[in-house]
Amino acid sequence: MTFSHFQSILNRLLVFTTVSSPQILSFGFLSSKPAFAQIVPDNTLSISSQVTIDGKIHTIDGGTAAGTNLFHSFESFSVPAGTEAFFNNATTIENILTRVTGGNISNIDGLIRANGTANLFLLNPNGLIFGPNARLDIGGSFFGSTADSLVFENGWEFSATAPEAQPLLSVNVPIGLQVGSHPGEIRVEGPGHEFTPSGPDILFSPINRGTANTGLQVNAGQTLALIGGNISLEGGIVTAEGGQVELGAVATGSVSLNPLQSGGFALDYNGVETFRDISLSQQATADASGVGSGSIQIAGGRVALIDGAIVLIQSQASHGGGDIGVTASALLTVDGTNPDGSILSGFRTDTLAAGQSADITVTTRQLVVRGGGQIFSRTSSTGNAGKVTVNASESIEVSGDSPISAVFSLIGGTTAAEGNAGDVEISTRRLSLFNGGTIGSTSFGFGNGGNLTINVADFIELRGVAPTSPLISASINSATASSGNAGNTTVNTARLTVEDGAFITSSTTVSGTSGSITINASESVEVTGVSDRSPSRIGASGDLLFSQETRQSLGLPPFPSGDSGNVTINTPQLTVSNGAEVSVGNEGTGFAGNLQIRANRIGLRDRGQFTAATASGEGGNIALQVQDSLQLRRTSQITAEAGGSGNGGNVAISADTIVLLEGSTISANAFEGMGGNIEIAAQGLFLSPENSITASSQLGVDGIVAITEPEIDTSWALVSLSDAPINPTTQIVSTCGVARENSLVVTGNGGLPPDPTQLLTEPALWVDMRLSEIRASSPPVEASPSEAEENSFAEAVRSTIEPQTLVEATGWQRYGDGTVELVVKPQGQQVGNHWLDRPVCPD
Template sequence: QNASLAIGGSFFATTAESVVFGDGIEFSATEPNQAPLLTINITPGLQMGTNPVNITVVGPGQTLNGSIFAPFDRSNISSQLQVQPGNTLALLGGEISLRGGLLSAEGGQIEIAAVGSNNSRSMVELTPVASGWDIDLRGATITVADNSSILTQNEGHKSAGNTILHGTETVTIGENDANGSINTFVANLTISSGDGGDLDIITNNLNVFGGAQVLLNTFGEGAPGNINIVASESVNIIGLGALNRDNQSDFTSDVNSLTFSEATAGDITISTNQLRVVVANILTFTAGKGNGGNISINANESIEIVGLISGINDQGLVSAASFSEGDGGSVDINTTRLLLADGGIIGASAFGKGNAGIVTINASESITLLDTLPTPFTSTQISSTITRPPVFFQRLFGLDPIPTANAGKITINTSELTISGDSDTQDAQIRVRNQGSGNGGELVIKADTINLNYGASIASSTFSGQGGNIELDIRNGLLLRNGSTITTEAENDGDGGNITINSDLLTLIESSLINANANRGDGGEIKITTQGLFVFPDSAITASS
């Protein structure tokens, strides 16, 4: 407890019982009467015994000042277990616990391995508050909780190493204390000319909850690494941090890759069986000249993105965004079943000069967009948008009030697409939109069936640029009912986009609408190829300008 190191080299601590040398001779730490073999100069191995002893590092905790928008200030961190720059600090034992303790190796390596009985992997646990390394953690379960942190921050000119969390059973990151100065996080930051390393999480189940964050941020010239998550069973990114007295939280659970410089942001890649994002974010964005990172998600079974729980928050987000000159990244999703509900969003967006990225979604069985609850700010959607920035964003990122970027393309491939809004409040939608001077994006959907209900919409709109086109290729049938719409619109001087529909059967009932409209420019064309067209008297197909 409250220990410190005063050594010039590396430090290795273990609870192993003995060292076995290459010729089979053993030096025992538990039977000191055996003759020490001090003259052997060969690579040794450690014998942990049947029940390895645990290692616990206890300290008073540390305070980090910073946020996702700035590097962390480590000047006020007191030294505990620390080696000289360029050396290695390693812990090997049974369960490894840091309880308010600090391990630090500037420019070196920290390696932690938890070994269970009979050399099986055990548990690594970090609780308030640990920080400050380039790290490799390995065990059966790894837990980072209660405002703890794992931080790799490259402040030099050489490339940083990787941050690796390898939990054969579970990796858990969360949760936060409402009184904590900063949230629980695992971060790899690049703030100088040296390149950053990857942030790798390998496990069966990854849980990020309670406002915890996984961050890969770039503030300097160096190229960042990437976030790579491989979870054979599930990834769950869920919920807010602790609520304050106003029933609000300062933190959402996030997996983010951000750039504030000329460097391109790192990519986020997730491979799993099931992914759940509930009142949480998977986000890449650029606030500099560098382009935003790409998001690639492969979930063999299902993906769920949900935005509202008990009225506390209104958004679950998977998005690539641009707030400056750099282009936003792309979003690429592959799964069997995709569900977006109550403020769940998949999108690519831009607020400045940089263009929005491309969104590609392949779901072999079904895609469902569903609004069932009154979400006052955000509807469930798949979108590529150019949005006029609010005044706060204009000041924060130096943006013009009217963006000049172009919207991106959305491509969707599935068997069954269902979009259902809430008849009183929200309209679930798939859309491309440009509120600036650039062009609207393009929307292409291929499906066996498409059903729109309760005000649901597939839409393209532009303010003054060329309107975006909508192309629907449907093998069986397209049904619009209860005020649902498919529309292209040019709001100012731009020309409206075209609507092209190929479907065996097309049905519009209950005040539904297909419309191509332009205000001052030319209206778009509507082209329909079908074997059966049924438009009930209360519905319509129109083109106007």
Template sequence: MKFLIFSLLGILLLPRIAWSQSVILPDDTLGAEQSQVNQSLDLIEGGVRRGQNLFHSFREFNISDGLSAYFIAPDLEIQNIFARVTGINRSEILGVLGTRANVNGTFQASPANLFFLNPNGILFGPNASLDVGGSFVTTTANAIQFGDQGSFSATNPTNTVPLLNIDPSAFLFNAINRQAAIVNQSSAQGTTLSREQPFSGLQVPNGQSLVLLGGDVQMAGGILQAPGGRVELGGLAGVGAIGLIENGNNLQLAFPGGVTFADVSLINNSRINTQAGGGGDIQINAQNIQIRNGSNIFSGIAEGLGSTNSKAGDINVQAQGLVTISNSSAIGSGVLGTGKGGNIKLIGRNVDISNASQVSSVSAGQGNAGDVSIQADDTISFSGRTENGTPSGILTSVVSGNLPGFPVLSGNGKGGNIHLQARSISLADGAIVSSSIFSLSAPVTGASQGQSGNISIEAGSLTVTDGAQLNASTFGEGNAGDVSITVRDDATFNGVSSSAGSAVAETAVGQGGTLALSAGSLTVTNGAQLNSSTFGEGDAGDVSITVRDDATFNGVGSNGFSSSAGSAVAETAVGQGGTLALSAGSLTVIDGAQLNSSTFGEGDAGDISITVRDDATFNGVGSNG
């Protein structure tokens, strides 16, 4: 009876015991040098050594939640560890994946890079983490190429490993079916065992690289961190060879032309972060790129770090199809310490930024903010804001001052420039494209110092509606930037607060920037405005409008403000108004619309110059009388 009870207990416990252990099964492709797995100690030893490289091969590779697996290098001379999975199942990394070096019988942190290869797919669970001393590369490629020496293949493994004693040169994708995905759900928090450093999500040491190369790459609430190093995501949906370039500790992918890309997505508060004292590039290459539901990508110079020679890493997001940033998501570069901010570039066939999502470049320390550039073959669109008024758009700024609960900000530098180029550009529903100098406290003394960046727009058509704005302004101590808009065909500004221009705010000290607009045709209606104004201490900038065909200013907005173009010196201002120069094929100003230059403060209004090739019509009064 007692035997029967224990037998039943054993049967009942078998599934639980199997589930609680990692499943790491070496294959026999390495012969006598096959990988040796010590399950009780979570150690992986053995493998094939070829110079500075160490190779491992497995039929299955999974790490259970709460457990770990460490690849043990035989010494500190190993620079790269390669692990492939030759079976048919994806790998599920739910615990710790790491590396160590055996130095005279003592395990130490290993400087080796770790390459993990499984063409069937790879999942990093919510509690997954890395404990590596070098860079980490994970891929669903079929093989890793080593120059002309051969390859290390997961789908066509050989019983021997060639003399692969050089650095890897490429990742080979040759499967007929679509490549499997890499999924990162990791938001683990803790401290690494070998380096005793805190980590968040999947993280590599300072200055190292973190590369995810699919198939599709899906960040589902996951975190990637490479302080001062490099994060790169990319994927192929077909056959191709992706080059690997080593630049110091940085590992970079090189995508050739003509390949079929897979998709990359960041959803559900996913995060990529490379902030440090300098460096920290982020690169994404895909067919379509989605950044949604509170997800964000950040590079920059962290508070208290950097020097005058430091530069934060650049962020490059490049899609063959659609780039979507939505639902309070963000891409940002910032200077909180000392140094220059990194640049942000988005490239796609279409780029859509919506629902209170933003691309921003900020200097709140000592140094210039980085530039922001968006290029699209077809459309760039901005729309949507939250109930509390947070808009979608692009913001570059120099910021100083203090808010309760935050460190004192001391922005001193130049704001980043903004450049947009597309066949069609639209801003709607309160969206903004803005460059500014901004102070969180008054008076201006000790506030942000420098100059806001310039804004340049090149488009086939431009639509600014429903309170959307294009502006370069100063709210601190420094000059506002210039706004340049070049539109081949139609430029339309419609609705209350819809505007383009430059301003010196009431608490500011500095010169306003110029507004230069060139278009095939121009329509300004329902209270929209093209203006340059000063409310503070400084001159307003000039406004120049050149229209090849028809320029129309029509009506008054529901707030009582006229559809207009011009320059103004407000009652609180000390400064000169700017000039308004307008040239058009034909001009229509009706129903309360205005072309104006005015002063209500301490300073003269600017001049107005109007040149019309054909007909000019001024007629009617607005609904405000």
């Protein structure tokens, strides 16, 4: 249960419960003390405030002036519906500083007015409620806060909890708010916005804001700030045309106020120790649209936008700019739509003029976007759309669609005119896109789509289709549906999984060029499975997308003419299975892109595919650099094909081993054009008869299939030879010295003997001499005929190895048939004959 829902239940209980219940009355600002029709000074200032009531107008005079600051202090301050609190200040006053020292909350449901361009600060630590009729008529900025005190540059504090200190004679503008340990809550109630989409496309049409002047609003270029404990906008509307809107839910700490030259203030939350929660519901709105560079800053612990609540900036001038900044230290949730599904909850910027639309920056621990929620930047004119940046230290989840309007949840941007869409940058530890959830950038005009950059430390998972609209898959997608080019997509992660019909794509449906896709996964990439509509896929393509009738009704050409982008994947392990595919292609007249994969291991299983195909343009190329193995199993395929007159693409594969099993194929085919070429370099290629490697053309010239072993660079093993000659006498044994020794050396096979006058050594024979001992110790046994035959053979063997008296051989004799026999030579007798005369050794 969200804070706003919990609070609503308490409010309903109060309507039907007597005020004597201390348990109910103890919640936050729901006090038992009267809260309506009271503006009562407390006489804590040297010059007290004076309140004059004239019908429904409460005129406030007096107060203590210090330079251009005017201080008021009240025991209670509330403005009922239909009444007015009028600060009758001198026009030279720049800041009206008002505090409430009593125990009542301030319930504002009427009009607060002041003279000139003074800023108004309303400080009540007990709490602030702005009802649906609350209005502001002031020339400067408005600060509503439940902080304890306002802090000035010289260290003096204008405190609502310790009001004894008197204002100094001269103080400058306040520089900060000091929030106590138990700040009250701030609630803004209202009927909610009446925004409508300006076109039939709910997601991509600009918002029509209308002309209704409701809710809390300050003059153009000023600041409207609500700083306190928990903050809820329940249908409430806060507006600063071209100015600054600040919502800060602070538990403890300090908030800095920084005056801007253009007017208003910028707030800094670096001094905040802990945050409270912020909730926008029931079509609540924070709006800084206008001709200036409007900005909105929201800072809290848990921040939620639900029920069609929207944070909006529409740039309406040539200079544009500004930003929406959201800091949620724990969790940011964006969920749902308004009752008819026409306005999606979320953060949205747009430009309707030549100026750039505002940027969107989200900083949080966890981000959840679901039920059609969006974080979205758009341009409807010549100005560029703003950049969308999301930093979530732990996780991001984008899932589902609206059950009312079937619009999918989205983080992204688009252009519908000459301006370019903004870039989208995502950084987190874990990213999950489920059931239609999308991160994307699209061009519907002459402008180019933005680039998508996604950095995820641990893993990315994309899975499934939208529950209400099964035509929408979970995706990371850049696309163009006009003459503008789609942006490029870069994904950096450890593990990437794309399954159940999800996809990572870049596409063109008209004349623009689709973007390129680069995926760097330090551990693995897996693409698997299909949905009822399409396979899981990573690819760049030119798509028909619509039927010819639909394309004609939309004013689109019969076929896309834009070229497809390239796809590059770098990972140790790539698996494509169960009908999934990694592809480049074009269903129109444009070129297919190139598919390049670098991996240690690639596995295609159960109809997994690598494809580069065109309907009539030139076929794309496939290049695989595989360090270890490439396996294709169960009708998987690698295909580069071209239809019509286009030439087939080329397939180049370099791997240690390639295995094709169970009907798998590698092909580079064409119809009328030339077949592509297939080049395979592998140490081992294994394929069964039912598999094939082909490069053909039905009507044109067949391509070439070339299979080679990879060239092995052996230069690294070569040893540089010395330039100095080697003395051979140090490398060859001295024959005379050896001949004088009475010894015999037997060596194994191969190699040269140490004495160059000796013959090469034949195999040495080893015989087990224990056979004779076994025969002597074994008793006689009756043997079968077969055993007798074996025993006879064994006896023959034994007879050849009966132990004899051993005499050491001192020479050898070679006979005419080449037989060599070891002999004992008499002293001084030359044995054996040589083709090389033995050298004569001196005595």
